[in-house]
Amino acid sequence: MENKTESEKLCIREYNFYKGFNCCSILFDNFFKKTLNITDDIHPYTDLYMIFSYNKKHEYKDVEIVWDPIIHSFQIKNKKYVFHKTIKNILIDKMVELSQKYLNLDKLWDKKLEKEIISSYIQKLNIKKYNVDTIFEDSIVLLKKKMIPIYNYYCVVRNEFIPTDIKKFQVKYTNNVLSFVADKINDKIDIEIHPTRYKRLQDLFTKHNSKSSLSYFNNYLYALIRRNRTIYWQYKVFFGNSIPQNVFNYWRSICSNNVYECFADPFNCYLDKYYSAFHDVDKAFGSLGSFFDNPPKTGCAIAHPPTEKHFLEATIKKILSEVKKNKVVYILGMPIWPTYMRVKGQNLLDKYDKFKINREMTLHTANLDTDINETKTYYYKYELYIIGSHKFDIKTLEANVNKQFIINKK
Numbered sequence: 491m492e493n494k495t496e497s498e499k500l501c502i503r504e505y506n507f508y509k510g511f512n513c514c515s516i517l518f519d520n521f522f523k524k525t526l527n528i529t530d531d532i533h534p535y536t537d538l539y540m541i542f543s544y545n546k547k548h549e550y551k552d553v554e555i556v557w558d559p560i561i562h563s564f565q566i567k568n569k570k571y572v573f574h575k576t577i578k579n580i581l582i583d584k585m586v587e588l589s590q591k592y593l594n595l596d597k598l599w600d601k602k603l604e605k606e607i608i609s610s611y612i613q614k615l616n617i618k619k620y621n622v623d624t625i626f627e628d629s630i631v632l633l634k635k636k637m638i639p640i641y642n643y644y645c646v647v648r649n650e651f652i653p654t655d656i657k658k659f660q661v662k663y664t665n666n667v668l669s670f671v672a673d674k675i676n677d678k679i680d681i682e683i684h685p686t687r688y689k690r691l692q693d694l695f696t697k698h699n700s701k702s703s704l705s706y707f708n709n710y711l712y713a714l715i716r717r718n719r720t721i722y723w724q725y726k727v728f729f730g731n732s733i734p735q736n737v738f739n740y741w742r743s744i745c746s747n748n749v750y751e752c753f754a755d756p757f758n759c760y761l762d763k764y765y766s767a768f769h770d771v772d773k774a775f776g777s778l779g780s781f782f783d784n785p786p787k788t789g790c791a792i793a794h795p796p797t798e799k800h801f802l803e804a805t806i807k808k809i810l811s812e813v814k815k816n817k818v819v820y821i822l823g824m825p826i827w828p829t830y831m832r833v834k835g836q837n838l839l840d841k842y843d844k845f846k847i848n849r850e851m852t853l854h855t856a857n858l859d860t861d862i863n864e865t866k867t868y869y870y871k872y873e874l875y876i877i878g879s880h881k882f883d884i885k886t887l888e889a890n891v892n893k894q895f896i897i898n899k900k
Contacts, residue, residue, distance in 0.1 A: 497709035500771065502656045504716040505670055505677060510651040511539075511720050518647045525640055526589055534588045538644065539721060541584045541800055542577065571645045581644065584800065585637045586630060661708040663688065666859075670712055679715050686862035687757075691775065694756060698776040710774040714756060715858075717771045733794065733823070733870075734851050735760055736894040741790055741821065744882070748789030752781040752805075752820075753796065758856035761792075782808055787816045794823040794872075799833050806835040809877055819878040826871045843876040845888035851895045870895065 515535035522534050573581065593614050612620060615632055659672035666684065670677040691714075695707050738760045742749050751764035756775035759766070763786075766772040769779035778784060785791070785808065795805040802824070809820050824836065826846065851870045854863070874891070876882060 497706040497713075498659075500713040501659065501661060501670060501709050501716075504713045504720075504771070505656065505675070506653040508677070508716055508720040509654065510648070511535075513651045514647050517650055518644060521643050521647075522585075522640055525636065526593065528592050530592060532588075532592050534585070534592075536721065536723070537588060538581060538584060540798075541580060569646065569649045571648065573645070578641065580800065582634060582637045582641055585640055586633045587799070589633055589637070661712045663708055663711075668708070668712055668715060670716070677716070679712075679719060681715075681719070682859040683715075684859055684861055687858050687860075690862055691756060694759075694775045699774060710771075713771045714768075714775065717768050718755070718757075733792070734853055734895060737891060738792070740890060740894050741792060745790035745819075750778075750786045750789060750791045752785075752791050752793040757858070781805075785812050785816075786818050788818060790819045790821060792821045792823075797825050802833045803835055806833070806839065810835070810838060813878040817879070819876065819880045822875040822877055823872045824875065826873055839875050839877070843880075843882075843884045844873050845884060845891075846873050847871075847892060847895065849892070849895055 515533065518535045519533055523529070523532060594610070612625075615629055617625075617628065617632065620628055654675075656672050656675070659670060659675070662669045662671060663683070666682040666688075668679045668683055688711075691711060692704075692707055695710060696704060738749070738751075742761070749761055749763070751759055751761045753766075754760075754764040755766040755768075756772055756777065759776075762776070764777060765779060765781035765785075766777040767780065769777055769783075773779070781793070782804065793805060793809065795801050805822070809822060812818060813820065822839070824839070826848070848871050849869070850867055852865050852867050855866050857864070876884070876887070
């Protein structure tokens, strides 16, 4: 595994990423609000970061990756980020989607709009001339025009941040709190780390690294948690497994143990082979990287992507591409949503075997400040698609998988 110097570089970089992300999000969020006359407390910068992070590599495959303390990027010209046209369009589409939500226009997808809703749209978007039959299309065009100055500002905002030059520091784990301490800096992670969580992450790290690397464990842990707290700052907790451990064990039993988790992280991974969002800080804990970059070539892959429109669309596209060239069976979980909310490409899944799971389930939580054995009950309302060549009997599979959703009565 990497040596002390590498772990120190990770810590310094993540501290600057944290400070820079906060600086840029404040500037951009305020500009976004001012441009659209929004008074609510909104945070579009975080959403746009995630959209960019899981689309970037598909459009920049042949460009040398350059690390920037604020965001991974590839081309910077005259202090302005230059994005591939596809990425630009994706970002603008996301901005339109966010602005609809913030302006309470998120029912624009519904062509059967009531008169009072149409009236609200006209007023908020300041549409002077309109046709009721084309109000949906007209409002999208108008919003896209409003997004141009917002997009341009998004491309330059990161140049406002100047990284801190840090020579010496320590990472301490004291009284369940992890801190990055340097001259005039004391960055305390704002979530306590329960001793059982600390031990689990330490064991995971030890499993994938040499014994000599263990003395640098706290450095790697700080980089891991700081990245997640920076981006998922609005959540005081981390989510647990996407499905109960019994279900993972069942899939393992019928797939000869050759099973992958496509969307996990070091906090909640259950299987030995898992993919995660941030390979640069997750790899020390065994992550295989992003599912989109290096998907499995054989076996079974359990995919429960985050329920975000662009993410679901990208997952469907990737899986359908992979099953054409590799001997992988995907178990894809898709939320059961109304027909009008089905994402692009979801209709292409209809030809595959599927069954519904619509019931309570018990998960082990991944909250850092709780005991590792803590469980919570959630309601699971998903369709499971079995994509790829397989010999499963679907009725038997449905019955057996349902049996694994056991409610813990403790």
